[in-house]
Amino acid sequence: MTNKQKENENKKDTTVKKIDSRFSPAGKDGEKYLAGGKRVSMRLWEEEAKGEKESSKRDYETVGYVVSGKAELETEGQTVLLTAGDSWVVPAGAKHHYTIIEKFTAIEATSPPFEVHGRDE
DSSP: OOOHHHHHHHOOOOOOOOOOGGGBBOOTOEEEEEEEEEOEEEEEEEEOOSOOOOOOOOEEEEEEEEEEEEEEETTTTTEEEEEETTTEEOOOOEEEEEEEEEEEEEEEEEESSSTTGEEEO
């Protein structure tokens, strides 16, 4: 890395972003994309209907917070019940899936950002 590249990398990014979720773009699975930066991004799963979600294995870490509803999260043979006020972590590379038990709203943050290089495609 050149000195100029190091200098640019060390500069502080002072850009503030505000995202109004009423106008956020939606992903192919119904999620709303919220604020995202260089190292982390957020998305909102709003009023998700009962049912099982397809299993997945992602190359990013996910942390989440349940706003309302109830779901089960199964990760690598472990199952946890998620209800309003709970938070969770799915490590990078862990196979997991969700079963929505009652209408579910949650916020997730991923690091590195899920949308980088089409990670969710």
